[in-house]
Amino acid sequence: MKVFIIGAGAVGKALAVSLNQEGKEVELIRGHLDDGTSQKEKITLELKDGPTLQAEITVSTLSNHTQLNGLVVLTSKSFGNKALSEKLQSKIGMSPLVLLQNGLGVEQPFLEKDFPEIYRCVLFVTSQNSGPNTISYKPVAPSPIGTVQQKQSNLEHVVEVLDSPNFRFMAEKNIQRIIWKKAIANCVFNSICPLLEVDNGIFHRDKNVFAIAQRVIVECALIANKKGIDLGTSELEDQVLMISRMSDGQLISTLQDINNKRETEIDTLNFEIYRMAQAMNLSHKVKETRLLGELIKMKSELHR
Numbered sequence: 001m002k003v004f005i006i007g008a009g010a011v012g013k014a015l016a017v018s019l020n021q022e023g024k025e026v027e028l029i030r031g032h033l034d035d036g037t038s039q040k041e042k043i044t045l046e047l048k049d050g051p052t053l054q055a056e057i058t059v060s061t062l063s064n065h066t067q068l069n070g071l072v073v074l075t076s077k078s079f080g081n082k083a084l085s086e087k088l089q090s091k092i093g094m095s096p097l098v099l100l101q102n103g104l105g106v107e108q109p110f111l112e113k114d115f116p117e118i119y120r121c122v123l124f125v126t127s128q129n130s131g132p133n134t135i136s137y138k139p140v141a142p143s144p145i146g147t148v149q150q151k152q153s154n155l156e157h158v159v160e161v162l163d164s165p166n167f168r169f170m171a172e173k174n175i176q177r178i179i180w181k182k183a184i185a186n187c188v189f190n191s192i193c194p195l196l197e198v199d200n201g202i203f204h205r206d207k208n209v210f211a212i213a214q215r216v217i218v219e220c221a222l223i224a225n226k227k228g229i230d231l232g233t234s235e236l237e238d239q240v241l242m243i244s245r246m247s248d249g250q251l252i253s254t255l256q257d258i259n260n261k262r263e264t265e266i267d268t269l270n271f272e273i274y275r276m277a278q279a280m281n282l283s284h285k286v287k288e289t290r291l292l293g294e295l296i297k298m299k300s301e302l303h304r
Helices: 011-023 077-086 109-112 155-161 174-195 209-224 233-246 255-257 269-277 289-302
Strands: 003-006 026-031 039-047 052-062 071-074 097-099 117-122 125-131 133-138 143-147 169-171
Touching: 003 011, 011 026, 011 039, 011 052, 011 125, 011 133, 071 077, 071 155, 077 109, 125 255, 143 155, 143 174, 155 169, 174 209, 174 233, 174 255, 174 269, 174 289, 209 233, 209 269, 209 289, 255 289, 269 289
Parallel strands: 003 026, 003 071, 026 052, 039 133, 071 097, 097 117, 143 169
Antiparallel strands: 039 052, 117 143, 125 133
């Protein structure tokens, strides 16, 4: 099964090289550009505590394809999902779609278009550009994949296709709980780190910064529990500290986006929590989460 990775950023390139090393057919498709170009690119993957890998990967755009017959993986930014769902609707056929994206509700545009086979993945890796077509990459734990659209499901096969020694995946039945748990951590990292312009390790290094994270966690956990997702604040705090220690020195994706004058994904994180709170008449309970989101949005717009 050929793998089409839509989104030629750090995660997409890391996945492409990892699959190529296992002899799997893979193609990168730029998510933000559709000019019909196609070329081979040499991509270098620098594994933390591991070897440096290189692979030549075909990089193209969606207009190069009338059909995407294989496995389609989205690693592009989730704010483009509505437009992508419209472009992919006529091309995807019965091919499975896997969303390797942060945030809450990112699958909604594809559900509304009635895609036949949709999966969500929660990524437990860190990656960032360290040079031209060079990615600094560290796997933290196997990334769980679960079924969202139930018309047909072949979860074990999807995991088998994507799994490799350097980029591990695992099947997960209760994916929504993990999505929420990671999304709340992202509400912390993707708002506080960019505002302070610091790396992910700040939370285990500075108790005052971690205290801000704890307040955001309390707000987000309240909304999660109201939505039927049972998450305790201690569990969420432990996760933030674990991620902080394991990605010490790494810059969160939102800070990378701001530095590179790109749009951020804060709309599917802090603002999605706020929208849910509004619908429950609980907007007054997520004031800090909302404020941090608004500051990120302003900072991003000022940089662009």
